[in-house]
Structures are given as structure tokens and as C-alpha cells.
Amino acid sequence: MKRSLVPVIYDFKRSFLRASTLVLLVLFIVAGIGLSYLSYSIVSNLAGPVRTLGIIAMDNGNTTVYGVAYDLVGRQLSGAKILFLDKMGRTIYESRVDGLYHLSFKAPINDRIARVRIIYNGKRADEDVLPLNYVNKTYYILYYANPFSLTESDGVLWMPPDNPRTYAVVSLIMLDKSSGEALLQVLSFNTADHRLKPNYELIIGYMKLSSNGPDTTYINASKLPHIVPYKVINISDPYVRYRVKLDPSYNAIVVRVNGSNETLIIRYDRLRPAKGFMIESMLSSSGLQLFLNFFPIVFLYLAYKLISKPKASGALEFILARPVTKWDLYVTRYVSGVLTALVSSAIFVVALDIGFAALWGIAFGAYTSFLLFLAIFLGLVAWYSFCYLLSSGLKSSSGYLALSIVFYLLFAMFWGLITFLVALQIGAGFTGEAWESLSYKLSMLNPIKVSDLIIYYVRLHYGLVTPIQWINPGIVAGAILAWIVVPFILGYLVFKKD
Amino acid sequence: MVYVMFTVENITRYFGRFKALDNVSFKVDNGEIVGYVGLNGAGKTTTIRICVGVLRPSSGDVVVDGYSITRQKREASFHIGWVPELPIFELDEKAIDYFVYLAGYYGLSRSEARRLGKELFEQVGLSRFMERRLKHYSLGMKKRFALAVSMINDPRNFFFDEVLNGLDPKGIAFFRDLVKRFKREGRAVLFSSHILSEVENIADKVVFIHKGRIIAVKTMDEIKSMVKPALVVKVSNPDDKLPKILEKYGEVRARDGKYILVFKEKPDKNQIVKELVENGYSVEEIRPARTSLEKVFFKLIGEAGEER
Numbered sequence A: 001m002k003r004s005l006v007p008v009i010y011d012f013k014r015s016f017l018r019a020s021t022l023v024l025l026v027l028f029i030v031a032g033i034g035l036s037y038l039s040y041s042i043v044s045n046l047a048g049p050v051r052t053l054g055i056i057a058m059d060n061g062n063t064t065v066y067g068v069a070y071d072l073v074g075r076q077l078s079g080a081k082i083l084f085l086d087k088m089g090r091t092i093y094e095s096r097v098d099g100l101y102h103l104s105f106k107a108p109i110n111d112r113i114a115r116v117r118i119i120y121n122g123k124r125a126d127e128d129v130l131p132l133n134y135v136n137k138t139y140y141i142l143y144y145a146n147p148f149s150l151t152e153s154d155g156v157l158w159m160p161p162d163n164p165r166t167y168a169v170v171s172l173i174m175l176d177k178s179s180g181e182a183l184l185q186v187l188s189f190n191t192a193d194h195r196l197k198p199n200y201e202l203i204i205g206y207m208k209l210s211s212n213g214p215d216t217t218y219i220n221a222s223k224l225p226h227i228v229p230y231k232v233i234n235i236s237d238p239y240v241r242y243r244v245k246l247d248p249s250y251n252a253i254v255v256r257v258n259g260s261n262e263t264l265i266i267r268y269d270r271l272r273p274a275k276g277f278m279i280e281s282m283l284s285s286s287g288l289q290l291f292l293n294f295f296p297i298v299f300l301y302l303a304y305k306l307i308s309k310p311k312a313s314g315a316l317e318f319i320l321a322r323p324v325t326k327w328d329l330y331v332t333r334y335v336s337g338v339l340t341a342l343v344s345s346a347i348f349v350v351a352l353d354i355g356f357a358a359l360w361g362i363a364f365g366a367y368t369s370f371l372l373f374l375a376i377f378l379g380l381v382a383w384y385s386f387c388y389l390l391s392s393g394l395k396s397s398s399g400y401l402a403l404s405i406v407f408y409l410l411f412a413m414f415w416g417l418i419t420f421l422v423a424l425q426i427g428a429g430f431t432g433e434a435w436e437s438l439s440y441k442l443s444m445l446n447p448i449k450v451s452d453l454i455i456y457y458v459r460l461h462y463g464l465v466t467p468i469q470w471i472n473p474g475i476v477a478g479a480i481l482a483w484i485v486v487p488f489i490l491g492y493l494v495f496k497k498d
Numbered sequence B: 001m002v003y004v005m006f007t008v009e010n011i012t013r014y015f016g017r018f019k020a021l022d023n024v025s026f027k028v029d030n031g032e033i034v035g036y037v038g039l040n041g042a043g044k045t046t047t048i049r050i051c052v053g054v055l056r057p058s059s060g061d062v063v064v065d066g067y068s069i070t071r072q073k074r075e076a077s078f079h080i081g082w083v084p085e086l087p088i089f090e091l092d093e094k095a096i097d098y099f100v101y102l103a104g105y106y107g108l109s110r111s112e113a114r115r116l117g118k119e120l121f122e123q124v125g126l127s128r129f130m131e132r133r134l135k136h137y138s139l140g141m142k143k144r145f146a147l148a149v150s151m152i153n154d155p156r157n158f159f160f161d162e163v164l165n166g167l168d169p170k171g172i173a174f175f176r177d178l179v180k181r182f183k184r185e186g187r188a189v190l191f192s193s194h195i196l197s198e199v200e201n202i203a204d205k206v207v208f209i210h211k212g213r214i215i216a217v218k219t220m221d222e223i224k225s226m227v228k229p230a231l232v233v234k235v236s237n238p239d240d241k242l243p244k245i246l247e248k249y250g251e252v253r254a255r256d257g258k259y260i261l262v263f264k265e266k267p268d269k270n271q272i273v274k275e276l277v278e279n280g281y282s283v284e285e286i287r288p289a290r291t292s293l294e295k296v297f298f299k300l301i302g303e304a305g306e307e308r
């Protein structure tokens, strides 16, 4: 028998292209990106979208600066503005810099640089600096303008005192914790003649430090605790950037100048991955949370519009006199809701991705985008299924609205409180692993939150959550599928009755 | 193979413990208009809802053009047109859009449906209101819209549930003519009403339903023959002898100066006038009494009541 797609398309158009759906979607996209931007600024102020490190040599006002401007993931940035301030906050010198920079200027004699500031796209990073050394009437000042950095650790090495001395500023940026990808930057500066190219070797290795202790340690000792060698790199350029792999079975990287005792130990177990840091900022941004918590209202309303209202008024009966069975009708209207969820989640994730890329210069990547889409889409479908069941089962449409709103408030608004009360009851604490595990457990009982279990995998991927033993793909798929399929079938059983 | 267009076979329907239909059976032939008459609450709408497949019978079946409505709903629905008692649609939609949507269930593409829609809206007299939202339709327009929708597949079987109820004279005339046309075209029509006289001039046969049971199935001729003929007589100078004279012709009832004569057989009007004039009466009025079909209806109900 000839079946036309017209009803499905029409119901979908009525669902998706209705003013309420579109307005809310646009609203949430705007709010989503706006709020991501807000959280971006918070993250930016913490982690800085722009960073710089370098070294200053000041000799009687003749100042030479050698540095690099880069972003959270170590890419060189063009068009940043760098300012050198004195201790009163007055600008001694400012300049536009692109990536690697080399500046010479005359500063007032006796007015020493006390603060370095870098500004990029209206965001700035500040660093108070102190002279590192005073050699031959020259002050050497090192700076790493990346305060409160959670993703990067820096230190300094000096080469063997074979006159003249070379300084090296070393920084380690954690990119991705699960793969151990990291960046090692080394900026070298010859104190006799900064135009001279450096020429030395760095021995890189791993070691395991005890759990407490500082993030970076400078040692000058012939004897070192046990080091596992990783590789030797030859430094022949003033600035080098190396991709390194951080072995998760150790927790610190050791950088030692070949042929000397100069050693820098940078621990990486406490560093957070730069990308994950951004992802986390996006996941916990109120933009995404707003969407996850409020967009379900659209589906509450769709179930009302597509089933509850026409059923109560009798309009479904007129449709049922067409060559369709109740099952056909039930499925058609369900599918149009699912399509609405599909299209709106896809649009939202793409918008979020574009917003993210515009903010951070990095896209989510296929894995994150897909999981995020899946979480939003399946979450909406699960909630829609639940509403569909209610709308099929309840005779009166106002009864449906009342009950579904109560459930909505319970699942979307009061769930945090419920989790809190349960935690209180069983003494799981309100932070940490037990709390996380409990939250995920309870989310399985909640159609609006059940897809948090998919977001768990995004967090896990970036090392943003400690692995929770009981969560596995089977359980996640099972819980979500159950929330989709069971209400759908129960709904049909009650819908079928007349 | 030629089918009896549709047959209602022993349908019983409970609402909870209430038995709304009790073993209802009848059939409607090709080119036949069947009146379905019963008081409000008798079970007409329930029967029709079962016939068109929107309500399941507790037991029994309806076979339309050879397809069972309970087991072959999709196929059967292709052969059924239905104008509900109170047509209800999703009212926020524009009439033509909703028509296209519903036509989609018959497998029509958007453009096919639009073309057909124009044609059918024209036929039912709604062509000026195609773009109007259904919520702005009057009851009569809604019934016409339901008719247009039910004609999408040009079905051979139609169910009209109290279709004249609430219509203006134009609407009534429209639906009466339409039903007659359907008959000429050889379609089978079930036409329900709670007023027997409403179906008097269109139905070939009347199925009487009372309290969920079929109490009689009679042709229109049979029904008419059950109505006893009567004459209304009025003279300007009545006296005591007058009833005596009239009694020769039939049973006499006097009412506000008029006499109503009820006959066993068809009376000879001229003979009565002649005799009255010969006896010195001046006859002001003599005409057939308005026959009361509803009396027949109530009589049938009464008998059914006694049977129980």
C-alpha cells in the first residue's frame, strides 16, 4: 500500500518550525554562546588566552627583551600587546608583538621593570617580576606571564658557568591527559651576546615524586634520584618547542643540561589538560546547562500539542479515520518529535562548536562533538518518550500539563537537591568520587539527566573525572535505551485502549 | 465480486460496565440510503465510530467492501467516508494545509493533495475559505470540511452522523442533495438522526436503535403505511349532531373547535364535504392532518420497551 511521508514531514514541520521551538532554540543558542563566553572569560582570567614568557636584560636603561607570545595550547599568537611597567604601574615601554619577539629599547635609568603585562583581544595576563640575577651591571629578569596556570608549569635553567652564561626558560604545557600529549618550550638567552645561537643538549627523562612537594624543583647536584631516560634534544635555536609524551606511570619530567648538574624537575600529575580545561569550561558553562535543563520544556509542550490536546479534544479520532492504525498514528507523531530533537540538538551542538572554536581557536573534535550531540539528542528523546507516555495515558490535557510540569520540576530543577539529600542520608559527601558516583547513579533514574552518563565519557576522555568503576558503555546504553523504549511501549499500550 | 457495501455484524460495545451497544447488526447496500434513527444516547454515534474504525467494538465486526474494520483497518478505511457529529480538528491549522496533511495518509503527495483539495473545497462550497484557519470555521463549514476530507479517496461508503443538526437551511439543502447524489452514484450511505422525519424524504430504509439495541428495520414505505391517515375538519357552525355525522367515517377527536378524524383507510374527502354541506354546515377547512412520523417512532420504542 502506498504510504506517503507527508504526515511525518508535516507533523515534524509543525513541531520543529513552530514559533515556540524555534524561538527557544535561537534563544538557547544565543544564551549558550553568550554564557560560554562568560565562562570563557572566567577561564581566560584564570588560565589566560594569551601567555608569554621571556627574559629581560637591563643594562643602565639599555633594555633587551626576548620572548614568545602564545596561547593556552602553545600556539604562537600574533597581534598581542606587551607592556613593561615599573613598580608604580607606569608604562616604561609597550609594543605590539607577534609570536616570537625581540625588543630593544631605552628605559629611564634606575626605573626597573617590575611588571610584565600582555594583552590580547582585550584579555590580559600580568606577572610581577623580580630580577633573577645581576651580572656585570646587568639585571636579568625572567617572566612567565601566565598566572594561576593550571595547565602549564615553568622553570628556569642556567647553563654551566662557562662565561658567558646562557639562561633557558622552560615551560611544559599539558595538552591532553589521556594521550599524555604535552608541549615543552625552551627559550634560551645568551647573556654575553643575545644574538648568538645557543648550542647545548637537554637530557629529558621521567621520574616519580612523592605525592606532596612543589610543582617545579631546581637542583644543581651531581647525584639525582632514579631517572628513566626519555630523549635527548639538541638546542640550537633561541626558541624551540617540542612535542613530548608524558608517561602516566611517572609524574614528573626531568630536564637536565647535558654535561652539567643543572636540573629542572617539573611535575605533571597535577597539571590539567589545556583542551580538557576548555572542554570542562564548556561542559559546566551555564550555556550548556541552560539548554539541558530548559530545552526539555519544548518537548513537554510537543507531547501536549501532538497527543494530549488533540486526543482530549477528539481531533486524533478524525485522523484515525484515515487509512492508518493507532500504531501508525502513535509512531508518526513520535517520530516527528524525535526528528525535532535530532535537528535541534544537531543545530545546538554545531552552534556550540562554532562558538567554542571562535573562542578558543580549537574545535571540539569529532569525538567530543558526537558524544555531546548524542547526549543532548538522546536526553531529549528520553524525556520526550516520558512525556509521550504521560500524554497518551492521561485523559485530560490539563491533567497532562500539570503532571508533566511536576515531573519536569522534579527532574530538571529539584534533582540537585534530591541528590544532595540522598548524599546526606547515606553520607557520601558533597564532593569527590563518592559524590560523583552517586550523582551518576541517580541520573539513571532521571530521563532528563540520564544522558549525563554520556557526558561522563567526554569528561573521562579529557581526564576531567576520575574513572568510576561501575560505569561502562553497556550500563549507559541500557539506561538510556530503557528510558526511551519503555515509556514508548507503555505509552502505546495505554494509547491503544479506547 | 460484488459485495454488500457494508455490514455491521453483531457489534457489542461496553463502556466500563455499561453496555452501549448490544449485538447490533444491519447492512447497507449499494445505492442505498439507510436512516439510523434513535433518541439521544441510543448508541448511533457509538455505532458509527465503530464502523469507521476509530473505536473498537467489544465484540463483533464491521465489513466494508469486503474488509474487516477490526482486522484490516487500513484497507477498510480507504473505502469509508465519515462526517462526524461534531467534527473536531487541530484547530490552529489552515484548512488546506490540514487537508494536505490528512491526504498524506492516503498516500497523496503534497502537490497531488493540493490539486485535489482545490477541487473538493470547490465541490463542498469552501473554496473561498481554503486559507482560513479551522478555528475560524463555523459548524457548517467544519462539516463541509470533514466531507471534503472524506471524499479524498472517493469512497463508496459514507457515514453521516446527525449531519443536518445545527445547519442553516442552505446547509441542510446542500447535504440532502449530496446524499441523493451519492445514492444515484451507487454509494452506500448511513444517515443517522434522532428525528425520523429528517430522513423521511431521503432514506430508503430506516434502522431503529433504542438503548443500544436494534428494535426495527423498516423500509420507508412500511413506515408510511404505519401512519394512519387523518383529516382536520372545521365548520363555522358546529352543533351536537356534527360528531354523529362524522363518526360514520372514522374515529372523532374534538380540539379547539376543530375536529380531527382518524381513518382506518384512505378517506374520501369529497364525500365528507358533500355530506356536511347537505346537512347545512359551512365548511371552513378540510385538510389532511400533519402525519406524525415521530408517533410511529415512539410506538416502536414503546413496543420495544414492553418487550424488555
Ligand SMILES: Nc1ncnc2c1ncn2[C@@H]1O[C@H](COP(=O)(O)OP(=O)(O)O)[C@@H](O)[C@H]1O
Pocket: B015, B018, B020, B038, B039, B040, B041, B042, B043, B044, B045, B046, B047
Ligand atoms: N466514551 C464513552 N464513555 C462512556 N460512555 C459513553 C461513551 N460514549 C458514549 N457513551 C454512552 O453510550 C451511550 C450511547 O451514546 P451515543 O452513541 O453517543 O448515542 P447517540 O449518538 O445515539 O446519541 C450513551 O449512554 C453515552 O452516554
Ligand SMILES: [Mg+2]
Pocket: B041, B044, B045, B046, B085, B162
Ligand atoms: Mg450521537
